[in-house]
Amino acid sequence: MINSIRKFENLHIACWLIKDTCWVMDIRTLGIIMIFPTLFLAFYITYKFRQLLSELYHNLAVCFWIMANTIWMIGEFFFDDTLRPYSIVFFLAGLLVILYYYLFVYRKLKVDSEIE
Template sequence: MSNQPMYSIPERFRKIENLHIVFWLIKDMSWAMLWKPLGIFMIFPTVSVALLITWQTRHLKAELYHNLAVDFWIFANCYWMATEFLNRDDLRYYTIIPFGIGLVFIAIYYLFILPKEKKAAELEA
């Protein structure tokens, strides 16, 4: 067994994450199959559960920043689906905004927060 620190999350959080995957798959399947009413409906549970996961893990910086990136990925994904359903492909390019914001959260974490946390851990050791 490794002496690496173990990461685990409470079971109730894991259940919510698994539910989120189901919602996201139904939303994307609806998009692929052009089931517009179901696809549009699934935006709400998919986004809601993603935001709940972000809220629940807000005390762990790594989880918070990664989940914020996922939230913006889902917003972009839902917006993109809606533009296709409404035959407004000209508006699809605006997905760059939430996708870009998600990348900014990831960059902030890996460029600033993680190195700071590693340095603090080294000083404690």
């Protein structure tokens, strides 16, 4: 299963890099277009890895990160960078997902594996 998802992960990285390059170079139209495949692939990868808790939580954090990044980019492109506070909410959500995973899920998985 993991090998079949790797090609999507690599494509996702390429889309993400194109989106962010467009952002940095102020290429608005392509930057906005690249939001859609980037987010779609992030959610698709998350869904495909939903059975593996480590992958699920890390990919959820990536989804929040890309959403935050997207809001920030749109704010810079069209709203004089006034959307940044909204992007912070999504960055924090990603951090909370990772924090929850390592404080609760990972520790429980580690304890359960030691018992077996």
